[in-house]
Amino acid sequence: MLEAATDVYASLWRILPGPAWVRILILVVAAVLIVAALVEWVFPWASDTFLPQDSTVEG
């Protein structure tokens, strides 16, 4: 197994309870939730803040 090379994710894997398929399920659900939160809130905010697309004319 990978030891010191992977710290955060190896620790995460050890902390999670249950057999391997339960851990994978938890990780998949967590990944989906994180991506959904990114798409819903974080990315629109980042887009507006760092890469504004202004389509209106104003004086």
Next chain:
Amino acid sequence: MGARPTDEPTPKAAPKLTVVGVLGELLITAGVVVMLFLGWYMWLDDIISGTEQQAAGVEVQQQLQQEWERSEAITERPAIDNGEPVVAEPAADGEVFATLIVPRFGADWVRPIAGGIDLSTVLNNRQIGVGHYPDTQMPGEMGNFAIAAHRTTFGAPFADIGELRVGDLIYVETADGWYEYGFRGLEYVWPTYVSVLEPVPREPSVEATDRFLTMTSCNPRFSSAERIIAYAVMENWYPRADGPPAAISGLVEAAGS
């Protein structure tokens, strides 16, 4: 728990966390998130928001039809001569009052139009996307019906604004009927050129004797450095009682069913 001991690798001490290891993993994670963001920014969001705005546009078409049917039942309307279009009522900020139909953008392309050009409530809204400059005229009125929408991101309603060709028909649908505009030309201006919103675009001192449609969006794509402006002139008006113009009757009937 129920895990068979044979599945477990030989027990060993948990590897120690190292600063470099943690930092490296966090940086890799950040890289993945940035890649996700770029995919969303360039491509995914146009699909997500564009699909929602399209569905909202079809829904608005149904509501406009119902609105017309209701008012038709309550009061008898004066017979409308096809020559004199009904002037639409001014819309409040964020209020959806019409749809925009541009066959050049897609055979069934329709988007809602709301009052105002506020970013968060109108232009970035997944249920709207197209906004009407509040100080410009309404459809049917002499002067300039000016609207704005994103060219990239947030559904990008005006993604193909640069593909418009002279003579392309553009429709604005309200509860009263359909306003048919003929596309006349594109112009590229600085973001401060508000004179494109004048009753006669770019001619502040001239009194309007035509009904213009002005569409503004950003230029170049993925930038805010300039604006791209599309001008169209109203050529025809179709009261709802007489049904939609032939060119978009399929689209309108599909929305009604």
